[in-house]
């Protein structure tokens with residue numbers, strides 16, 4: 001049973017416009033602007049929001065009509081295109097009656113309420129009276145791994161806000177909420193044009209109620225109040241700052257915040273003993289929170305290459321992570337190392353690390369052994385296989401004058417500048433007043449046997465959401481489990497081998513997406 005008041009409102013949506021000019025019920029000031037007669041379209045706005053806005057306007061001295069009639073001068077709607085409102089009007093008036101003067105978007109209404117008077121109408125307020133067929137209604141496949149997402153983003157204002165809310169959810173250990181925002185964000189990133197109206201989003205996947213609310217707020221008001229207030233909140237700032245320390249996760253940061261630690265100074269003043277990683281994180285805080293450039297990544301490639309040539313000729317390395325996707329900056333540099341002969345890579349990591357250490361390139365390192373065994377680990381827990389490679393988390397000491405990094409003047413005087421090995425030690429600690437000659441850079445090294453290389457390459461190229469979606473696709477759509485080690489087909493009960501990323505996409509029944517289009 002629909003309540004009485006709601007039934008009355010509903011009747012305005014079903015063509016009952018015989019009664020010209022029933023005014024809204026509720027608190028009402030005398031009409032201050034007799035030339036403006038507003039009608040709020042319930043379609044998409046909903047009855048309760050419409051009732052609320054009607055009363056708000058009436059309180060401000062605006063004349064709002066509950067029922068549509070020829071007296072109406074301003075039709076205001078929300079999330080509808082000009083064509084949609086136009087056809088609604090036609091259905092109300094058989095297309096023959098007098099058309100209202102203005103078909104307006106909610107932005108005109110909210111700004112007028114703020115101003116306390118009907119503001120001048122501009123093109124941004126007016127609903128475009130174009131054919132529905134001319135309005136681009138976006139359409140994309142559901143899984144990010146079915147889509148091509150380049151670094152060219154036409155909706156940065158929307159995606160910045162959603163990313164920020166995702167980050168806050170992740171920092172608060174609310175993984176589900178984080179993923180929901182990341183998925184919504186990824187959908188907007190692959191659109192080929194900026195979103196200008198809510199109606200364009202009809203039919204897009206992964207846009208939940210909350211994300212839509214954020215988008216609508218931005219389209220109407222230029223910014224998301226939720227994202228803005230999150231960004232300014234003490235908790236967000238403290239979580240960002242503390243998790244910005246290498247080796248500190250959101251749980252530790254949260255514990256410290258509850259103890260009243262909100263700054264690095266408070267952390268170092270506190271009695272907390274930091275582990276080796278966290279101590280390095282504090283020592284190199286500024287450097288590690290400064291984006292790594294592509295030139296710096298290339299410079300580190302040269303160093304790692306040199307290490308490999310020395311300790312195991314024939315071993316190869318590939319730049320993975322964001323830089324492989326074409327990003328110009330990153331939070332770290334990731335390398336995947338392998339050798340064309342299966343088994344030759346065993347024991348390689350400790351030798352690479354010793355060489356780097358002996359040359360003074362490492363400020364910190366922690367190596368984990370390869371613990372993946374197909375027979376034992378099998379397909380049962382694919383996600384847990386993600387970090388089972390022999391892996392080295394490190395902090396490099398990168399010479400700012402290193403190969404490819406010098407300024408032009410220096411390059412000219414240094415000639416080829418091919419030295420990088422022992423050069424680092426000679427320019428390390430800053431002397432009084434002197435600029436530091438090196439910077440700390442996070443570097444991840446991963447070693448994979450050649451048989452798992454394509455899976456590792458695919459798994460470590462990212463983006464994180466792209467990887468997550470690939471695994472979701474494999475599980476949901478193909479009954480397969482994908483990890484950075486292997487692909488298992490649960491129906492056939494067999495591992496599917498691959499010698500390239502392309503073959504893995506084929507096994508998964510997906511079109512191949514090159515790294516530069518995996519920026520979901």
Ligand code: UTP
Pocket residue numbers: 320321322323327329330331332333334386387459460461462463464467484
């Ligand atoms: P990163 O965290 O380095 O991300 O992980 P990124 O895309 O390179 O971004 P920036 O530029 O450094 O900030 C790179 C890839 O490695 C995978 C992630 O899924 C991501 O796709 N990865 C990372 C793992 O598989 N396991 C891990 O433990 C860490």
Ligand code: MN
Pocket residue numbers: 321322323330331332333334
């Ligand atoms: Mn990275």
